[in-house]
Amino acid sequence: MPELPEVETIARALAPGLVGRVITGVDVPDAKVLAGPKRRAEFAAMAVGRTIEAVGRRAKLLLVNLGPRPQVPGDGPAVLAFHLKMTGRFHIAPPDAPDPDRARLLTRLSDGNTLVFADLRRFGTARALTPEALDAWDFYASLGPEPWDMTPDAFEEALARKSTRIKAALLDQTVIAGIGNIYADESLFAARIRPDTPAKALTPSQRRRLLEAVQAVIAQAIAAGGSTIRDYRTPDGVEGGFQNHFQVYGKSGDPCPACAAPLTHAKIAGRTSTYCRKCQK
């Protein structure tokens, strides 16, 4: 389930195989993947003939930056925005490879390779947009800062405005971008804060600790290449490594790594949240 560290890992792994290539065609075996402009022809018209200039990420979105089409006078740039949701995966397939299972969108490249977007559960989406349309997309425009761009003061202010529990506030992409269930639970444990504490009720020092914990956990996860639970793989087919460093996520009943009391779990903000009753206050 790709969150910020997994999408970052994917973007870094894809870039060398994509940057500099021209998009020569797009096949969309499953039209459900298209969001925004829904028609295959519109997506292809926006993408084909452009050179891939960069592969990046914002929150959990994978962004492919495309240059203007030289054959279109006065043309501007464009962006492909992919959301992997739960089971989205990317890989670059060589020319003779058969189209793989669960392929939802195939981007043909000038070097003969194909960028394959596969997605077992079909929640993932792809959009082809102008940069102006990307900025005007409500979801994109409302995203909060990346964890390392968040300042203690801004975090303080954002949490003070929330009437939800802190777990829900961390998952709220308009507060801080890129955190999902795994990194919310791990960050709350690292900061020793109970996930059901009202966001407003945190002390200033708890808020500082929490932001530092989020930043540290995300950085460690990126360094480890993300976390593989079931489906996530890097574009090279490699599993992440951070699942071996989980302290609490998915470990209900196991001993707390700090105090050895059994970890408990509860449904908070609609998601299973695992924490230590003794260590997290």
Add this chain to the structure above:
DNA sequence: CTTCTCGCCTGAACGC
């Protein structure tokens, strides 16, 4: 305006 709940999808894991 803010917050909450449901539906979208498929496969794995579990109980009987």
Add this chain to the structure above:
DNA sequence: TGCGTTCAGGCGAGAA
């Protein structure tokens, strides 16, 4: 063995 149920979970839509 086989069937039914539950769970995973980000986000859009509609309700409260």
